[in-house]
Amino acid sequence: MTTLTQLRPAPVIDETARLLIEHYVFPETAEQLADLLRRRLAEGTYDVDSAEELGRLVTADLQSVNGDLHLRLAYHAEPVPSEKGAAALAAMRRNFDTSLGGAPRVELLEGGVAVVELAPTLFPLEWAAEPLGAALTLASSARALILDLRANLGGDPDTVAFVCSYLLDDRTHLNTMHWREGERNEQSWSLPHVPGARFGGTKPLYVLCSNRTFSAAEELTYDLQQLGRAVVVGERTGGGAHPRDGWTVHPHLEATIPVGRSVNPVSGTNWEGTGIQPDITCAAADSLDRAHALALARLAD
Structure with missing residues (x-):
């Protein structure tokens, strides 16, 4: 077990507070949080005997405002x-390396309905383009598609745009990122060309989500929902719309700090703190069967 002498909470808190003030997307909130951390340090709240416990306590305080x-x-x-x-x-x-590049499942269900699971994250596009492109191309000739994001915890916004590009016909504005650094705005668009074949923008599309679906996986869900391209089935998502960076502040502790915020061009807002409300609400465990039934009914029509 790490001792207090080895851990030295004060330098960890000082550096975390500095990083907040310098990088957090909301400067006023950063000042509040830095003051809170320093006050809690002075009160002895962080006098704990392990880095794991310190991380838990500080995380609770960081998320309290x-x-x-x-x-x-x-x-x-x-x-x-x-x-x-x-x-x-x-x-x-x-x-x-253990998830087939982030596409661990491609399956054809009854009635020509394909399922593509993307998990556990949307990996950096330079890694993921080949396996995701292969999975989506394989599903491109299906009559309907179910995209399973129930176990997806986030990832790379560029990979979101890549996946959307297989599910739309025309180049489309998906999202605008507002970065604190340089007060920059950066638009995200679907790609004009993709490797392989597109599923396209007209056949039935369903997205499965759970209360674990988070961050970039939420952006993928939200982009497709706001465009009217997909029916979202399952549970309300986790509610994280702020991309973050990570800084090492101790050999076993990483300060993860949001450095930007998303704004959808259709809704003019995002899913931060609220999560995404599915179009069809049901338990995540039942969402695949529900989406499959919806797809079969739609195809029958």
């Missing part, structure tokens, strides 16, 4: 690389 679930002091059992974002990237790579 505006409920931003991307805002965390994340504990890692293995030592965290010092480069920004390296901890998350290392974990992603392990998951990529």
